[in-house]
Amino acid sequence: MEPSYMAQLEKSYKRYLEDLVAGKDFEPIVLRGGKGKPSTAIELHQQVALFQKNEKRDKTPGWTIEWQDWFSKKLGNQSWPSQITVSTEEDLLFLTDKSKHxxxxxxxxxxxxxxxxxxxxxxxxxxxxxxxxxxxxxxxxxxxxxxxxxxxxxxxxxxxxxxxxxxxxxxxxxxxxxxxxxxxxxxxxxxxxxxxxxxGTRRKPYLFTMRLLDPELSQVCLSGIECFALPVEEIKNKQWPVNRVILVENETNLYLLPSMPCTLAIFSSGKALHLLHEIELFTNASLYYWGDLDEEGFVMLNDARTYYPKMASIFMDTETMNTHIQEMHQQPQPYKSHQLNNLSSAEKTAYDQLYSHNGRIEQERLRQDYIMKKLLSLG
Structure with a gap:
């Protein structure tokens, strides 16, 4: 059977199922085609045999063919289908082999x-x-x-x-x-x-992994617990005396951060960053974001500034990029975002350079001595 006719029958079967649900009677199906006539005697014989193979007979379902005369300079006088009709439900199910279905x-x-x-x-x-x-x-x-x-x-x-x-x-x-x-x-x-x-059911809360980088503050607030996880609702209720919050996109880096006075670090988990809005703890502290030097990292920084305009970035500038330029490699997909209006000039310059190379520098590729020096310089 020609693929074009089979494709039409498959579409017709879907409409047949829709009609069954609607309670409609079966309507005969007229198949289109027959314009691409064969150019050789072998093709003509094969295609006519396929049409006839599925033609309806006394005891065998199938389609009904109306034949027309066709003259070809190459093949002479021949017969070719002018219209093919599937008249009954039984015929359709036979031709599509869908009776059981x-x-x-x-x-x-x-x-x-x-x-x-x-x-x-x-x-x-x-x-x-x-x-x-x-x-x-x-x-x-x-x-x-x-x-x-x-x-x-x-x-x-x-x-x-x-x-x-x-x-x-x-x-x-x-x-x-x-x-x-x-x-x-x-x-x-x-x-x-x-x-x-x-x-109206309750959702499993998303837990943000966190570290208090100040051992003394950890002892006062959490009986010495340094690492823990909290849902957003709990974070909103905290009144800890922190004056610095660092959001990191990579969980491994959460554990590489050095001890720092009055500092809380949070694994913002990339795309979960949007959940961390309207946090009073953030508005009363210096807020820093550390993401990858790639499109996604800068997009999340840009979006986060819609909640916290004064948020600063760390390791997302031209100095960090140029210092680790040998670690740059291409990201899997081409850059799409270009207009990131919430970036600083240094961030925008770094982003434009990455954009032009479709490049990225992951957090894990930054040197630890460079990281430590920069973090300690925060004060």
């Missing part, structure tokens, strides 16, 4: 519509969901019914006592949210893009 689809569909007719719009738009979740529909129906009829706010997603194992909700977040929004759009509308938000 369609039977299973109908069985699952009937079960789902008996559960709730409200699911129809979702399945009509995405009929592939029927088979995609065929092994899970019984559990999906039970879990969805529980969520629709029970209070879930204030619980963790995996602590909700649904009739399924604790990972099921996490694994099926997308389809569960789609079901809730389809069945009860009055409660779960298009603005709900996340199942946990829609259900």
């Amino acid at each position: 369609a039977a299973e689809f109908k069985k699952i569909l009937n079960t789902l519509l008996e559960w709730t007719p409200a699911i129809q719009p979702l399945l009509q738009k995405y009929p592939n969901l029927v088979h995609e979740h065929k092994d899970d529909w019984n559990t999906l129906m039970a879990v969805t019914s529980y969520l629709l009829n029970n209070q879930t706010s204030g619980q963790y997603l995996r602590s909700i006592p649904v009739p399924a194992h604790t990972k099921f909700m996490q694994q099926k977040k997308s389809i569960l949210l789609s079901l809730l929004k389809t069945i009860r759009p009055d409660i779960y509308d298009e603005n709900h893009l996340d199942l946990e938000i829609a259900l």
Whole structure:
């Protein structure tokens, strides 16, 4: 069978499934094609044989062909299909070899519509969901019914006592949210893009790893604990007497920082930096950011200054870059960001040089003696 005809049949099968969900009767399918006629006798024989192989006969389903006369200077008088029609559901399923698939689809569909007719719009738009979740529909129906009829706010997603194992909700977040929004759009509308938000559940807090670089302050505030981790909500409540906060993008460097008076260091974990806003501890201290000398590092520094305009950077200037120029290598993807308006002139110069070379210098490649000298010079 010609690939173009098979591609049309596959699209027609998808529309057929959509019509099954909508309860529509089968409509005959007219296939387009036949314009690229063969140029040799061998090609003509092969293609005509393929058309005839799938032609409908008395007891065999297939397509119906209307033949037309065709004259070729090279091949003489010949016959070529003018129109190919798939007249019945049986013909379509035979040609696409989907009889078993369609039977299973109908069985699952009937079960789902008996559960709730409200699911129809979702399945009509995405009929592939029927088979995609065929092994899970019984559990999906039970879990969805529980969520629709029970209070879930204030619980963790995996602590909700649904009739399924604790990972099921996490694994099926997308389809569960789609079901809730389809069945009860009055409660779960298009603005709900996340199942946990829609259900009002609690989220696992993100923990920021931290170090108090002042041993005396560590003893006073945390009974000598130097390294610890806290969620943002806890950080916002702290009133520690620190006058310097250093945010580092690389966790290894958190442990390489030397002892410094009244100083707190935080592993800002790259893209988690955006969570650290409206921290009173930051507004009352000198704030420093240390990221990689690359596009992502400067973009995060630029974005962080929308929260803390007075934030300074360390090791993100031309001096650091030129001192370690031999450590520069290309980043995997080309630079995209160019207009970073919150950078200082020294930072912007360093960034432009990196941009022109698509280069990067990772924090781990900076010399430790250089790092120590610069940090101690902070005072």
